[in-house]
């Protein structure tokens with residue numbers, strides 16, 4: 001009889017980007033519910049403060065702290081990690097989740113500004129955050145980095161070619177960093193959500209034709225909710241996934257099957 005490994009995050013220090021709403025908020029709440037301290041990150045301090053108050057009230061103690069940061073800006077990411085080092089002193093789990101998709105339409109018409117912004121946040125942002133976190137985790141000899149990618153990184157979406165390219169890059173980044181950081185005790189995995197009901201996906205969900213096409217192609221015949229992605233993050237953050245690195249956990253109702 002082998003003991004089951006724990007899904008608990010008791011005493012873990014975690015950081016979730018894009019935690020003011022949607023999938024990031026659901027992951028942050030799930031982490032705090034399992035005992036973790038969570039640094040909530042997005043660009044808007046007010047929105048983060050509201051989530052932190054609600055998490056701390058539910059926990060009956062301070063589990064969440066809110067730090068505003070634009071993850072596409074290198075100087076802001078450096079300042080964020082200065083604050084993490086000085087206020088918390090360690091980081092066990094990083095969830096790169098904040099992403100941008102400023103353009104929906106034919107790839108031949110996207111301009112450089114939208115292209116560059118998508119890459120800055122989705123690729124360079126995830127990468128710089130991972131570099132900073134990995135430095136801390138290597139010092140500690142352990143850590144888990146979780147990248148929220150997308151099924152669009154596996155099968156590109158029409159009208160979302162550049163966004164899909166960045167999500168494919170996130171999957172490659174995950175696999176490459178898993179190889180480099182595994183020997184130093186740091187695991188790196190990705191989650192690839194399908195269609196999930198958030199502000200981000202409202203352009204797809206609010207368009208009856210696009211929504212129906214998606215639902216028809218999804219064996220579970222519905223879109224997902226943010227808390228249906230959070231369990232995958234809890235698994236990849238916890239001891240339960242201790243032998244898992246470089247994986248892409250698809251949570252899409254079966255859409256890519």
Ligand SMILES: NC(=O)c1ccc[n+]([C@@H]2O[C@H](COP(=O)([O-])OP(=O)(O)OC[C@H]3O[C@@H](n4cnc5c(N)ncnc54)[C@H](OP(=O)(O)O)[C@@H]3O)[C@@H](O)[C@H]2O)c1
Nearest residue numbers: 018020022023042043044071098099150195196198200201
């Ligand atoms: N929803 C879906 O169907 C779906 C499907 C596949 C993958 N995903 C992925 O899931 C992740 C979360 O998306 P979501 O659907 O939960 O979106 P959402 O509800 O729109 O939330 C996005 C979050 O990211 C923050 N954010 C955006 N840009 C940021 C930046 N530059 N710096 C820091 N924070 C930033 C937003 O807060 P502020 O505006 O305050 O900064 C917000 O907290 C993304 O990586 C997305 O690609 C979503």
